[in-house]
Amino acid sequence: MPIRRLPTELINRIAAGEVVERPASAVKELVENALDAGASEVQVQADGGGLTRILVADDGGGLTADELPLAVERHATSKLAPDDAGDYDLLRIATLGFRGEALPSIGSVARLSITSRARGQADAHAIFVDGGAVGQVSPAAFPGPHGARVEVRDLFYATPARLKFMKSERSEAQAITEELKRQAMAHEAVGFALDLDGRRTLRLPAEAPGDEGRLARLGAIMGREFSDNALLIDHEREGVRLSGYAGLPTYNRGNAAHQYLFVNGRPVRDRLLQGALRGAYADFLARDRHPACALYVELDPGLVDVNVHPAKAEVRFRDPALVRGLIVGGLRHALAAAGHRASTTVAMAALGGFRAETMPPVPHRPSGGGFSAWAQGGWTPTPTAQAIPGLSEVSARAEPEPDLAGFADAPAATPAFDLVDFPLGAARAQVHETYIVAQTRDGMVIVDQHAAHERLVYERMKAEMAEGGVARQALLLPEVVELDPAEAERVAARADELAALGLVVEPFGPGAVLVREVPALLGDTDVIGLVRDIADDLSENGSALALKERLEEVCGTMACHGSVRSGRRLTAPEMNALLRQMEATPHSGQCNHGRPTYVELKLADIERLFGRR
Amino acid sequence: MKLTIERAALLRALGHVQSAVERRNTIPILSNVLLSADRDRLTFSATDLDMEIVDEAVAQVDQPGQITAPAHTLYEIVRKLPEGADVSLSFTGEDPRLTVAAGRSRFNLPVLPAGDFPVMSSEGFAGSMAVDVNDLIRLIDKTRFAISAEETRYYLNGLYLHTIIVDGQARLRAVATDGSRLALADMPAPEGAAGAPGVIVPRKTIGEARRLLEDAGETVDLQISPQKIRMELNGAALTSKVIDGNFPDYGRVIPKDNNRTVMVDAKLFAQAVDRVATISAEKSRSVRMAIESGRVVLTVRNMEAGQAVEELEIDYDGEPFELSFNARYLLDITDQISGGTAELRFGGPNDPALVLDPADADVQYILMPLRV
Structure with missing residues (x-):
């Protein structure tokens, strides 16, 4: 023809x-x-x-x-x-x-x-x-x-x-x-x-331009729950601005459908976002849970190529590492600042669980407040009241409101200062030897003692790992891992980054890498599987999350074994110490699997339960 | 089938075979032990399809026959029967169950037909060698700790048993490694060993063999084929498949010119390592060794748990140097030193260390350092 x-x-x-x-x-x-x-x-x-x-x-x-x-x-x-x-x-x-x-x-x-x-x-x-x-x-x-x-x-x-x-x-x-x-x-x-x-x-309807209008718009589209549990992200680096909202880790979803990325006002689908989100939320969410977010990247139009897809659903960044770093950094920053905030969804769900049923009258305890007897001393409150960075937002909420003043002088006889004024309040009781009930200035907090302590131990171990470096066990018989040539090259190119995490690899001809040292923390481990996972990660997300996740998993397990279990009776000073540590530890609002470590019920919520409002 | 057997004999034989049976099975009959009564003997056979243990005991057989019954249950029952009891086992047409009776106790156990019981063939072995029981025990004990438990490198999940010529003499050698350490033990090759193929004997088989050797006489009869290994001792026999794979060329990794030799009291060293390792909470258990003329300083530093330092006298005369090891690996090896002194030979900070036992020239241990 x-x-x-x-x-x-x-x-x-x-x-x-x-x-x-x-x-x-x-x-x-x-x-x-x-x-x-x-x-x-x-x-x-x-x-x-x-x-x-x-x-x-x-x-x-x-x-x-x-x-x-x-x-x-x-x-x-x-x-x-x-x-x-x-x-x-x-x-x-x-x-x-x-x-x-x-x-x-x-x-x-x-x-x-x-x-x-x-x-x-x-x-x-x-x-x-x-x-x-x-x-x-x-x-x-x-x-x-x-x-x-x-x-x-x-x-x-x-x-x-x-x-x-x-x-x-x-x-x-x-x-x-x-x-x-x-x-x-x-x-x-x-x-x-x-x-x-x-x-x-x-x-x-058209909203006012700016963050508030945007949050209102996002709430209208993604649901009220999202806007109630969203963290404002606003970060700028080298002329690239990241703004938008990301959900609290405790507000998570079963799939990645609620993750949106906009580049210069253009909705795009980008694998970069998925990888960056996983990196940022790695500590807070189980692998099969996904955060919700709407992130907006604004940058000089010259730094992004939108002309790569006929429907412009994909873009190409001139410096993807910068954008990725910005997203991970911005989210981590916001998550750290959110400190121990757990999503209100949890509290709402907890409230939903209460039923105003007519219960058979419970025989009244004669003690004139067995708990308050505890609270009135017998222990000296440990003043760990250092200013906690990032907590200001939360503690502001807990500040005494004038009209609630009458409520506050109920059980806690004010010692040197008032434990009730802490964000997580003063421990009043332990129930079922698992949950700590604490009273705050304007509500109450229920803490899962095991989940909370596990998180504290985990955070400490992570800090230790970051400080002390990862010990590497040299292999007597170095392991050759066969990969496809592109993967092998990608893995070898990240050798320095991997070495910092304890995995020493070197190129071994085309299509293979040689593993010389492995993180000692992992013990006798499946080296081949690990390197394959890393290779997959690198091609999917552009970063070696698998190794970090593996290490953190080990830390997580050890943290679980090294922490106070459910069923252990705690004394009042122990409970208060745990609450103070939670306030001082970043990310203590959720356990390693994204479940909340505590729920807070506002006085107003409780009053609503009893029809007082 | 109907017979009477003395409790001790029954317990001993069941004890030998029952541990071959896995606790949980998808194939029901693998939970059972095959009982075969014939003439004046009761033969026991148990298998997990990779390994089979057969033993026998003298019994008064009234009616020969074969049946299979749950191995662990039977063993537990016999164990709890009073000492010196005579146990009667009967499986007749009247009750479709195996009746175990002793004194006033009676048990009826479910059975499965003997014809369905898998039997491992004991053919294909070329010849056999008679090995001194204590020598074989030594080979196993000196090396088995280093067998890898990590299953992706399946060829390291066993003990490599092979013959080798060292200085013109034939030796039977066992080697185990998990990739970061290696243990090696030798003995003069017994007669008939020449020409036997090198085989990787699975960890479970090694454990079972070691148990059986406790009750063995003076020699065991060892038969090796490229696919299987068979050990006959004192009426019992263990047949096992071997791991189908190539054991790595370990000779390559044995350091030849580690010339910094440190002599240390093995027991004191082990105790010191154990003490300082108390501090290392993490799994890596890294112990730092700073070696200088006449002494070694062991240090463990842990941000959370604190710091431990212990000093030990050594026989060393040379440049000071430092390196780190996994405490557990160090202890595993020093446990094997039979004389009072351990000989540690070091190369560079990243080179494998060689540990020798001056009292036993036929063992060698190699250990990779930790990098911090």
Whole structure:
């Protein structure tokens, strides 16, 4: 067959295959156009899963009559402008779109109509494209002062093959919702609305720009629980800014679906994020639990290449290590600052567990408060009241409120100072020889003694490991581990980093590494399996988490054995000492597996339980 | 099957075979011991499919026959019977269970047919050698501690038994290593050893063999084929598969020119190491040895548990140097020193150390240092 040049229409259809994969991608392109046009309100309607009709209306800048035919022409865009020398710079893209492919692509596979009134123009115009055939610009009616309405009917009617590959209307509608939510998370100052088959399913009013508005937007999309349990992240390094919100470790999920990354306002999927999140939460979550987060990376457009994926779902950073480091660092910082905060979900769940049942009257204990007798002395409170960095936020909550003052002088006869004023309060009792009940200024705290102490021991061991270095057992018979050549190279390239953790490897011809020393902590271990895991980690996450996790697992086990068990009776001074240590130890709010070490019930919550409020 | 047997004989034979039986089995019959009564003997056989132990005892057989019954239960029952009791075992058509009776005690145990019991073939052995029991015990005791428990390197999960020519003399040698230390013991090769293949004998087999050797006479009859090893002693026989793999070329790692020789009292050294290691809470148990002319200083430093230092006299005359070892590994090795003195030969700080026993020229130990 001779080589022939393809007609433009066919080229557009082929391009449409890449750019417009399903209705949701058409919605994405059109919403991005609206956002690029400076819209403050974007309305989306989709019928029949978007296959019958999609309408995206905005109040952005709009298009003039002259621009309309250009808009539907391939590689015509308003988003790239030549610089003074007449050159176009693809490395500095500040808009969401830039290729000028979306509208012609959609137009080539559907019936497209654009109606628009440009800002400051009296007249509105429309243009129609039907399966690639561009019609004439004609005057039309437009409801708003300026903006554009883009309507796509019968998507993929011109490419029946593609049509066959569509999933059910329901799942396409779902995909559209997801897509719009992602866009909405990135642009909190823009209002969004979605109608599916004429029914309003999503309404997100414009929020004030900034962190608060963003949190409100995230709460509206990811759920109230997320915004209640989210930590503000705000970190900047070498001109790269990381902001957004990450969930407390105790607010975790069974899958990674609630992890969002935005780069310069563009939602992207990136494996870098997953690896970085795992690294940051490594200490706090079991492997099969996932944190929720929405992180926003802003950096100089020149430092990121968005032109690597037709739908721009992936980006490439010029310095991925910097971005990864920033995410891990920012999250760790925020998590450390959150100190021992456990998620309110836990407390809410605990509250939910209480039932206001009518119980048979319990015979009253005659003792005039057996606990308060304890509390009134007999031990000297150990003043570990050093200022705890990062705790300020929490202790602020625990500060005595004037109207609660009467409550405070109930049982605790004020010694030198009041234990109740500590964030975790004064230990009042131990129940079931497992839980410590403590009274704080404005509520009560229930501590799982084993989980809490385990965490304390673990943190201490980790600090020790970091300080003392990892002892390495040299191998008499060095182990050769066969890998594929790329993996072997990756492992060998990280030799220094691994050596710091006690694993000494060196390259051993193509496709193998030689292990000379292993961390003594691991004992007689499966070296081959370990190196393979590390190789997998390096290719997936770009960092050798496996080794660190292995070491921390050993520490975790030892911590578990070395800590106070459930069922052990504790004296009041012991309990108070444990509470004070928890306050002084970072990350003491959850055990090594992400379960909370304590729950706090506010007085208000307790009052609510009894119908006093 | 119907017979009467003296409790002690029954207990001894069951004791020999029952430990071959795994506690938990997916194949029910592997929990059982095969009892075969014939003429004036009761034969016991137990297996885990990798190893089989057979023993026999004199019994008064009224009616010959075969049956299998739960090994551990039977052993526990017999163990608890009063001393000197006569135990009667019967399995007749009337009761589909094995009846164990002694004095006023009666037990009925479930059985499985003898025909289903797996029997390990004892064929394929070329020849046999008669080995002195104490020599074999020594080979095992000096080396088995270094057998690896880590299962990915399966070829290290056993004792490498092979013949080797040293200075023109044939030797039977046992070697064990877990990758960071190695133990080696020799004995003059017994007659018939020449031409026997080198085999890796699994850890469990070594343990069972060692137990059986306790009750053995003066010599054991050892047969080795490339797939199996068989040991016959005093009426009992242990047959085991060997590990199908290549033992590493250990000769390569034996240091040849470690020229810093330290002589130390083995017992005092072991006690000192044990004392200072009390401080090392972590698993690595690193002990630092600072060696200088005439003395060694052992140090363990642990951020949490504190610090331990102990000084010991040694016979050394040379440049001072320092290196670290895993305390447990040091103790394992010094435990094996039979004379009063241990000879430690060191090379560089990253080189393996060689430990010799001046009282026993036929053992060598190699230990890799810890790097901190």
